[in-house]
Amino acid sequence: MPRYLALVLAYVCLALAFIGVALPGLPTVPFLLLAAWFSARGSKRLHAWLYGHPRFGKLLIDWETQRAVSRRSKLIAVSMLAVSAVVMYHRLDNPWLLAGIGLLFAGVAVFLLTRPEPR
Structure with missing residues (x-):
């Protein structure tokens, strides 16, 4: 997958995750996981920001290391x-x-x- 396509998809999934925080029916976590996956392929900076985020970072780390959900x-x-x-x-x-x-x-x-x- 080209880097720019992964970056665009990472931002689209991240936007959908943020919308999903407030909108019932739109899940947050799957889009957040996809954003992390795409950002790992498209932007190290975005990937680091996601994992360092005060709200989302722990969710991503728990999922990556333990396949666990709080x-x-x-x-x-x-x-x-x-x-x-x-x-x-x-x-x-x-x-x-x-x-x-x-x-x-x-x-x-x-x-x-x-x-x-x-x-």
Whole structure:
């Protein structure tokens, strides 16, 4: 992958992660992990900034070293998935789409809840 493409994708994923902090239904952690992965290939400076960030750095280090997610992060993520599911249930009329989203959300929740907590 060309360096400039990795850098652009890192910034796009980082922007989506920041938006996901405030917007229910848009996950933060997966986009943050992607931003870290792309930044490692596109910009050492951005990569170092992410790992040194007071909020996101610990999440990234815990994931990289232990494949672990904190209890607080799990609680917030699963709560936001539940809120998003309720909002979509009231807004969407297509039962197949609702079922698909429900399965996706359930899969994400199971994945998160089965990750160990950092030591």
